[in-house]
Amino acid sequence: MGNIKVYFSDFFEIDEDIIEEYGAINISLINDLPLFIDPFLLFNSENPDFQKIHKEMIDYLLFLQDQAEKASKFTSGMKKAWFSFSEVKQTWLGFSLSGNDGCGMGNDFANSLYEGLNSIFKNFGKEKITKGHHMEKLCLISPRVGRDKISDFTTNFAKQYLLEYTQNFAKMYLRPEQCKEFSVGRVCFNWETTSWKAQKYYLPCYADDYVLLTPKTMLTRDDTFINRIDMIRNLQEIAPAISDDALRFELETYFREVLHKKKKELSQTEKNDTATRLIKQHPELIDYYMKYKEDNEAEATSISKEKVEEVEMLFNDQISQLVSLLNEKTEFYHRIPDAHDEAKLRVGYLKHVIEEQDGYKLFYAKGKPIKREADLQVIYRLVWYGSALDVNREVNNGRGPVDYKISYGKKNSTLVEFKLASNSKLKQNLAKQVEVYKAASETERAIKVIMFFSEKEYEKICAILNELELVSCEDIILIDARDDNKESASNVKL
Known part of the structure; x- marks a missing residue:
């Protein structure tokens, strides 16, 4: 492209085939690319490093659940120390339409997480229907938590891996003048002090900030494999797998009387709202949906x-x-x-x-x-x-x-x-x-x-x-x- 620089390979003057062989996405350093880290891909991966990231994320959620049960109220200090996470903008991935500064996770995510762990999310880690634990349950409960926030949360736990992954690439392929040592905050959680700690890494430097490369195999676009819209649309597919006769009858009645009978009267928003109320009344539907996705896990990787x-x-x-x-x-x-x-x-x-x-x-x-x-x-x-x-x-x-x-x-x-x-x-x-x-x-x-x-x-x-x-x-x-x-x-x- 001559002297017009758009991608990591342009700015760091490296053959894009090297990035391809390394397994990373050749990010743009002008604007985020619309890709997200999907926690289900980590759960479903045969890569032990990916599985470790998923386990650490689940362990942390169990820790938060324990703290939420002990707390008499959700203080600002508790929110800031344990429930609040920043967007890892250095991946140059996400939903920003200008540069790499997205809207971040904000208070909505922290509040939704705390409320969820104290209510409908209360059985997290004790599921009997699914074979694993999935933090995407949070986005199934709250419409305020979408793919970007789930991905941002997951990226925070993948951050240590991404830092090491990128540091290794930088040492192998980049020139010293293209890199710099950075002290990166909130890299890993210290279980003894229950606090996040910083670490130093040798990383590619662009515009006085570090850049992170991400493996393609943990990425998706559009929505995560497990998501709220998909759950609502797939309730009819989930119904036959439900073992509870009463719940299955109620769900079938819902489709017959609410959706089929009033098909011409209800808008999609109304159908979604009706389905949401049903899910809130029967939160076990969430676990049946999760099992349905687990049973079709091969689809996640191919999609x-x-x-x-x-x-x-x-x-x-x-x-x-x-x-x-x-x-x-x-x-x-x-x-x-x-x-x-x-x-x-x-x-x-x-x-x-x-x-x-x-x-x-x-x-x-x-x-x-x-x-x-x-x-x-x-x-x-x-x-x-x-x-x-x-x-x-x-x-x-x-x-x-x-x-x-x-x-x-x-x-x-x-x-x-x-x-x-x-x-x-x-x-x-x-x-x-x-x-x-x-x-x-x-x-x-x-x-x-x-x-x-x-x-x-x-x-x-x-x-x-x-x-x-x-x-x-x-x-x-x-x-x-x-x-x-x-x-x-x-x-x-x-």
Whole structure:
């Protein structure tokens, strides 16, 4: 990719094949990749180191359960010392759409964990239905605890392994000037003093912080193998395996009378709420669901492998190709003083490469177009890196999030939003959102980029623009990523 740096291999000038052979994911040091450590993969692994991580996590939860039972109240000191965990941002994995600073675990996780250990989670470690113990039970109980927090919690216990794993890689393959000794806090738990202790490690250094590599075999994307949505959707599959006749009858009645009979009346949210109430009344359903997942454990490894390969293909291989195309075929990475003009010109370069240089192919994974808007936004964040512009995601500008604020100095800025034509709220967004953001961000300029993958989606955009009288708006740019109407790039004259 020339001098355009995006990935660990670029910044540390190492062949990506070496990282591949080591078994690690070639992370981006520009933006988190949407991958998570799945505790079930640790539980299900034949790797004794992974099993050790899972056991240590379960032992710690049992310790917390014991402390929760002894405590008369949940004090701030207890929460900070034992129940609170920070995101291990140095893995560069997770759900951040800008850089590697995610939202973290926060008080919600600590409170949910404490409450769970004192209530519905009370039989943790004493399960008779499942063959193992799974901390993912917490996300089945509380909607406030999702994949990111479960993964963050698990990563804290995998941290010592990841530090040693990365230190070993650094000593083997990196130059001394690329590394530094870091004192890392909360590496392992001292059972005698019941406190977390720090240790020193020799690690890759980037932007005055250490970087951690993660083995692919402990990663997944989307959701963890055991998750709340999956449990609710699979209650019907779980029912036959329940040994309690009364509970099985009640569950079957629930499906027959609540879901089947009122199929047209209930929304998915209402169905989920009804299922949630049933689970709270019969928490043993959670253990039956866990057993159901254990019985299908081979699926976890195959699914996670496929998903990690898809992320690698989309966010590593194909983005590398897109960056190379932009660098070789356009002036995308050259400086232009005005932020609005440069942002618009760069979108034009993207449009040219995607529509006329076969770049559209890089927005497909296994023949299917990108359907996650968050993926599209991460892709754009990665390719925009290397410019003279300051490119920041506006997480909270007073009125809600916009995708990016592109600036060249305080008074030279513009807003850029990337949307998929398939977005169900596209019309609403076009009609109101940008104007609100412009007022909140104190800039009068904004660019909307809409990518479409079919003739039907194109017709939808045209209809919306006609209705809103925005057809002539020069700051709304459509990018055609269809795969059925392109002339081969070899036949296109530049």
